[in-house]
Amino acid sequence: MSDHREVSVILVYHSGYGHTEAIAKSVAKGVADVEGVSIELIKADDENKDWDKLAAADAIIFGSPTYMGSVSAQFKGFMDESSKVWFAHGWKGKVAAGFTVSASQSGDKLNSLIQMSVFAAQHGMIWIPTGMMPGNNTSEASQEDLNRIGSYLGMMAQANADQGADVAPPATDHRTAVHFGAHVAQSAKRWVAGA
Ligand SMILES: Cc1cc2nc3c(=O)[nH]c(=O)nc-3n(C[C@H](O)[C@H](O)[C@H](O)COP(=O)(O)O)c2cc1C
Known part of the structure; x- marks a missing residue:
């Protein structure tokens, strides 16, 4: 039965200074927490990327810092390289999702998520949003809330510019990342089972 096979998720990311990589690991943990779903990380700028693995995946999660x-x-380079796959619509019907990390609370992170979601649409992929209510937006809310930045299209994390990846983004964003990874994995499972 197709709903008993393992669902495979690949997370493709770039990280210049480790912050996005740290969040990628938390997203991956959330994926791995879901029974019957496997996860593998691939660096977007790895010249020896295994495109066959991407072709075989049920879902691909994109992760990039927001720069300018x-x-x-580097992440855009990966997007452009994937045009070879696009010609044959090789990723059509796969589940897709994305996350980004930047220093400012906004920092125009939404633009990076829009880029990723348009990219997924060009590939004919099925975009999964965070599925989370916004946190940290009432008088009784706090920075400790899940989804403290209040993002819907994809997951956002914020890393203070003067802190290393060991402490930034803060634990609350890592919790949000785990939650997000699990949500994408569950969505991929549903999509595969219903195929
Ligand atoms: C070239 C460059 C451009 C950046 N542009 C932005 C930006 O537009 N908005 C923002 O909030 N932070 C910006 N930052 C800060 C990074 O997004 C932030 O340091 C992030 O944590 C880096 O992730 P990484 O360690 O995975 O590379 C920029 C950093 C660099 C190096």
Whole structure:
């Protein structure tokens, strides 16, 4: 039965200074927490990327820092490289989702998520949003809330510019990332089972 096979998720990310990589690991943990779902991380700028693995995946999660209000050049390089796959619509019907990390609370992170979601649409992929209510937006709310930045399209994390990846983004964003990874994994499972 197709609903008993393992669902495979690949997370493709770039990280210049480790913050996005740290969040990628938390997203991956959330994916791995879901029974019957496997996860593998691939660096977007790895020249020896295994495109066959991406072709075989049920879901691909994209992760990039926001640099100059945009995905990083390295991540955009991966997007452009994938045009070879696009020609054959090789990722059509796969589940997709994305996350980004930047220093400012906004920092124009939304633009990076819009880029990723448009990219997924060009590939004919099924975009999964955070599925989370916004946190930290009432008088009784706090920075400790899940989804403290209040993002819907994809997951956002914020890392203070003067702190290393060991402490930034803060634990609350890592919790949000785990939650997000699990949500994408569960969505992929439903999509595969219903296929
Ligand atoms: C070239 C460059 C451009 C940046 N542009 C932005 C930006 O537009 N908005 C923002 O909030 N932070 C910006 N930052 C800060 C990074 O997004 C932030 O340091 C992030 O944590 C880096 O992630 P990484 O360690 O995975 O590379 C920029 C950093 C660099 C190096």
